[in-house]
Amino acid sequence: xxxxxxxxxxxxxxxxxxxxxxxxxxxxxxxxxxxxxxxxxxxxxxxxxxxxxxxxxxxxxxxxxxxxxxxxxxxxxxxxxxxxxxxxxxxxxxxxxxxxxxxxxxxxxxxxxxxxxxxxx
Amino acid sequence: xxxxxxxxxxxxxxxxxxxxxxxxxxxxxxxxxxxxxxxxxxxxxxxxxxxxxxxxxxxxxxxxxxxxxxxxxxxxxxxxxxxxxxxxxxxxxxxxxxxxxxxxxxxx
Numbered sequence: 001x002x003x004x005x006x007x008x009x010x011x012x013x014x015x016x017x018x019x020x021x022x023x024x025x026x027x028x029x030x031x032x033x034x035x036x037x038x039x040x041x042x043x044x045x046x047x048x049x050x051x052x053x054x055x056x057x058x059x060x061x062x063x064x065x066x067x068x069x070x071x072x073x074x075x076x077x078x079x080x081x082x083x084x085x086x087x088x089x090x091x092x093x094x095x096x097x098x099x100x101x102x103x104x105x106x107x108x109x110x111x112x113x114x115x116x117x118x119x120x121x
Numbered sequence: 122x123x124x125x126x127x128x129x130x131x132x133x134x135x136x137x138x139x140x141x142x143x144x145x146x147x148x149x150x151x152x153x154x155x156x157x158x159x160x161x162x163x164x165x166x167x168x169x170x171x172x173x174x175x176x177x178x179x180x181x182x183x184x185x186x187x188x189x190x191x192x193x194x195x196x197x198x199x200x201x202x203x204x205x206x207x208x209x210x211x212x213x214x215x216x217x218x219x220x221x222x223x224x225x226x227x228x229x
Contacts, residue, residue, distance in 0.1 A: 035218070037165075045157075045165060045208055047218040059216040095164055102171050105212025107155040109176065111164035 002026035002110065004079075004096045009115030016086050016119070022079040022096030022112060030054075030074035033099045035108060036081050038092035038117075046092075049081065050099070050106070063089070086119045093117075123148045125209055125221040133229040140196045142224045144209035149189035153212035156185055156194045157220075160205045169194065170212065196226075204228055 008020040022034070036049040049070040050059040058070055069082040079096055093116050097108040124147040134140050144154065152172040157165040167176045169185035172192055182197040196203055209221040 044223045045159075045210075045220040047216070047220070050216060050218070061217055097165075101214075102153075102174075102212060104214040105153045105171075106214065106218060107167060107170040107210065107212050108157075108165070109167045109170075111166070113164050 004098060004110060004112040006094060006096045006112045006115040009094065009117045011118045011120065012086055014087055014119055014121045017082070017084045018086065018117060020081040020083065020094055020096075020115060020117070022081075024077045024079070024098070027098075027110070029077040033101075033106065034070075034072060034079045035097045035099055035106075036068075036070065036079075037095045037097050037108070037111075038090075039095070039114075040089075040092040043092075051079070083117070086117075088119050088121070091117060091119050122217065122219070123150060123211060125211055125219060127207075127209055127221040127224050129224060130222060131225045131227070133227050134199050135229045136199055136201065138199045140199055140203075140226060142194045142207055142226075144187075144192045144194070144221050146190045146192070146211065150211055152188050154185075154187070154192050155210045155212055156183075157208045157210065158203075158205045159208065159223075165208065168207075199226075 048061045051070045067085045072079045093114040095114045096112040098110040099106040126145045154172045156169040159165040173185045206225045
């Protein structure tokens with residue numbers, strides 16, 4: 001089955017750190033760019049990070065730049081998101097999403113079920 | 122940066138109704154638009170990309186149209202499983218990969 005499965009979410013105190021993982025199966029992970037997208041409770045979708053298939057290109061959204069670090073291990077079909085200096089605004093479900101390109105524009109065609117991160121004082 | 126504005130933000134419809142959702146871009150974006158469906162507690166699902174290309178496995182009652190600044194997602198005959206929130210997204214080669222604000226479709 002083609003899927004990505006996130007893990008690592010949980011409760012953390014303000015200022016703390018958390019590391020999310022996403023494991024892929026059923027497709028050639030090393031050929032796909034990957035993303036992290038989050039959704040705060042009752043809110044819309046917010047893209048937060050992109051990593052190219054070979055890790056040569058990495059982007060972050062302004063809200064997480066300097067605090068979050070994305071990485072991948074193609075040998076293990078895995079994607080990670082290291083989250084530091086967490087605040088209540090980071091409380092959200094975090095989704096891992098594989099992206100495909102159409103004439104240079106990226107769209108997200110495979111999503112995981114998400115993992116919930118709750119930041120509280 | 123280019124903004125995407127969806128309308129309406131909420132709509133109430135009956136089974137069998139034809140439903141249309143609009144996504145307006147603040148500047149022309151060609152056909153660089155995708156649509157996603159999200160059900161409560163579930164991950165988003167890609168429905169359409171390149172404004173009108175149906176993703177594999179998506180029912181043909183879904184269709185996308187438009188270009189440049191105005192795009193439409195249509196559901197020809199609303200089914201029980203279609204009650205969800207729908208998001209548009211601009212396809213870009215560089216960030217931010219922004220989503221529209223969403224349109225929630227509920228049962229009348």
